[in-house]
Amino acid sequence: xxxxxxxxxxxxxxxxxxxxxxxxxxxxxxxxxxxxxxxxxxxxxxxxxxxxxxxxxxxxxxxxxxxxxxxxxxxxxxxxxxxxxxxxxxxxxxxxxxxxxxxxxxxxxxxxxxxxxxxxxxxxxxxxxxxxxxxxxxxxxxxxxxxxxxxxxxxxx
Amino acid sequence: xxxxxxxxxxxxxxxxxxxxxxxxxxxxxxxxxxxxxxxxxxxxxxxxxxxxxxxxxxxxxxxxxxxxxxxxxxxxxxxxxxxxxxxxxxxxxxxxxxxxxxxxxxxxxxxxxxxxxxxxxxxxxxxxxxxxxxxxxxxxxxxxxxxxxxxxxxxxx
Amino acid sequence: xxxxxxxxxxxxxxxxxxxxxxxxxxxxxxxxxxxxxxxxxxxxxxxxxxxxxxxxxxxxxxxxxxxxxxxxxxxxxxxxxxxx
Amino acid sequence: xxxxxxxxxxxxxxxxxxxxxxxxxxxxxxxxxxxxxxxxxxxxxxxxxxxxxxxxxxxxxxxxxxxxxxxxxxxxxxxxxxxx
Numbered sequence: 001x002x003x004x005x006x007x008x009x010x011x012x013x014x015x016x017x018x019x020x021x022x023x024x025x026x027x028x029x030x031x032x033x034x035x036x037x038x039x040x041x042x043x044x045x046x047x048x049x050x051x052x053x054x055x056x057x058x059x060x061x062x063x064x065x066x067x068x069x070x071x072x073x074x075x076x077x078x079x080x081x082x083x084x085x086x087x088x089x090x091x092x093x094x095x096x097x098x099x100x101x102x103x104x105x106x107x108x109x110x111x112x113x114x115x116x117x118x119x120x121x122x123x124x125x126x127x128x129x130x131x132x133x134x135x136x137x138x139x140x141x142x143x144x145x146x147x148x149x150x151x152x153x154x155x156x157x
Numbered sequence: 158x159x160x161x162x163x164x165x166x167x168x169x170x171x172x173x174x175x176x177x178x179x180x181x182x183x184x185x186x187x188x189x190x191x192x193x194x195x196x197x198x199x200x201x202x203x204x205x206x207x208x209x210x211x212x213x214x215x216x217x218x219x220x221x222x223x224x225x226x227x228x229x230x231x232x233x234x235x236x237x238x239x240x241x242x243x244x245x246x247x248x249x250x251x252x253x254x255x256x257x258x259x260x261x262x263x264x265x266x267x268x269x270x271x272x273x274x275x276x277x278x279x280x281x282x283x284x285x286x287x288x289x290x291x292x293x294x295x296x297x298x299x300x301x302x303x304x305x306x307x308x309x310x311x312x313x314x
Numbered sequence: 315x316x317x318x319x320x321x322x323x324x325x326x327x328x329x330x331x332x333x334x335x336x337x338x339x340x341x342x343x344x345x346x347x348x349x350x351x352x353x354x355x356x357x358x359x360x361x362x363x364x365x366x367x368x369x370x371x372x373x374x375x376x377x378x379x380x381x382x383x384x385x386x387x388x389x390x391x392x393x394x395x396x397x398x
Numbered sequence: 399x400x401x402x403x404x405x406x407x408x409x410x411x412x413x414x415x416x417x418x419x420x421x422x423x424x425x426x427x428x429x430x431x432x433x434x435x436x437x438x439x440x441x442x443x444x445x446x447x448x449x450x451x452x453x454x455x456x457x458x459x460x461x462x463x464x465x466x467x468x469x470x471x472x473x474x475x476x477x478x479x480x481x482x
Contacts, residue, residue, distance in 0.1 A: 128481025285397025286322035
């Protein structure tokens with residue numbers, strides 16, 4: 001259900017696994033995050049810089065535990081029939097896939113909400129860190145204020 | 158960008174088209190609606206009935222126009238790099254794919270919001286009608302109160 | 315000439331998917347047209363009696379009963395949409 | 399024995415990814431441990447001076463400086479997460 005891996009993943013394969021596991025499913029939402037070449041821009045103080053490489057570091061053990069907790073919390077909040085989370089680590093190039101979240105449910109709203117919830121918490125609560133290299137410069141990517149704000153909306157519900 | 162068709166579709170093909178068209182994309186959200194065998198249940202006065210066949214009727218011409226308007230409105234509200242909508246018509250069996258919405262953007266929130274917006278309006282504003290056959294009984298599916306409510310939340314924004 | 319389409323449960327209730335008629339002189343808007351159709355086809359009453367169960371489109375845009383009509387308009391009657 | 403992990407920008411600033419040390423007698427909680435580490439390694443000050451830039455996990459759960467420590471705990475210091 002949760003994979004941390006260097007290898008790329010196939011949306012089609014993950015989608016078919018979700019369909020099979022979910023049984024009498026009505027709605028499947030997938031989110032795929034892709035490494036942008038122009039990182040930053042709006043909302044990022046650094047402004048846009050062309051990415052040559054994105055390096056993903058994580059905390060083995062804690063990563064899996066924290067993602068399992070996030071998925072477990074989503075399963076409590078919404079009636080989900082299947083959930084899949086994949087996060088890649090190591091060195092990635094622009095336009096490579098970096099993260100996948102798939103949710104299957106009877107109704108679309110539950111699948112949409114759960115996928116967003118999992119992504120919001122994954123961004124700010126799972127121990128991953130991005131280092132961006134642009135030419136000779138490389139720096140650790142700053143946490144985004146908008147990601148902290150995205151978490152806040154789940155406090156009320 | 159918008160297709161009304163009898164044939165099935167491939168998530169993988171649609172996803173790859175979105176990636177190609179979007180260019181330097183950061184987030185792709187897909188929604189796939191699937192025909193459930195047990196239709197109804199919570200929120201449906203009829204209760205659950207086993208579906209043998211779902212027949213999809215539409216209003217050729219107006220369907221395409223209304224979906225184009227919905228997609229156009231979403232493109233005004235969010236900076237989308239690519240959008241794809243497919244709705245099948247004719248006779249469908251349980252577990253067949255019925256509808257696809259895919260959105261590509263720089264940031265996840267825009268892609269999520271646009272996909273939900275398009276689905277919410279498609280459900281209540283595009284001229285499609287479902288007829289469910291269960292054994293010898295067949296009836297036109299009632300509009301859901303929850304779908305009307307889903308539209309209401311976009312009024313404020 | 316008006317073209318009138320009927321869809322889904324409305325189509326089944328009125329027992330036709332389409333008809334054409336000359337715009338009658340006393341028909342200025344959709345409300346008038348419905349009165350006219352009920353005179354022509356009394357069995358239409360089963361679907362046209364409850365405004366919440368019938369939607370109206372003129373030239374492929376949803377409108378209400380006050381919508382004025384012109385010769386050549388494409389009119390459609392159908393129940394609330396249930397796609398997706 | 400405590401195991402301490404350092405990740406990402408914190409790892410680079412402290413110039414190590416891991417170290418082990420006996421739980422000192424005067425170290426009851428994370429706040430005490432940080433004081434102790436700063437005595438051992440003065441260059442740690444660059445990252446430990448701003449609480450908003452450093453997160454703490456004990457046994458893989460994020461905690462604050464008041465968290466009590468036991469021998470055998472797994473401790474980690476890292477910057478705010480930036481996955482996804």
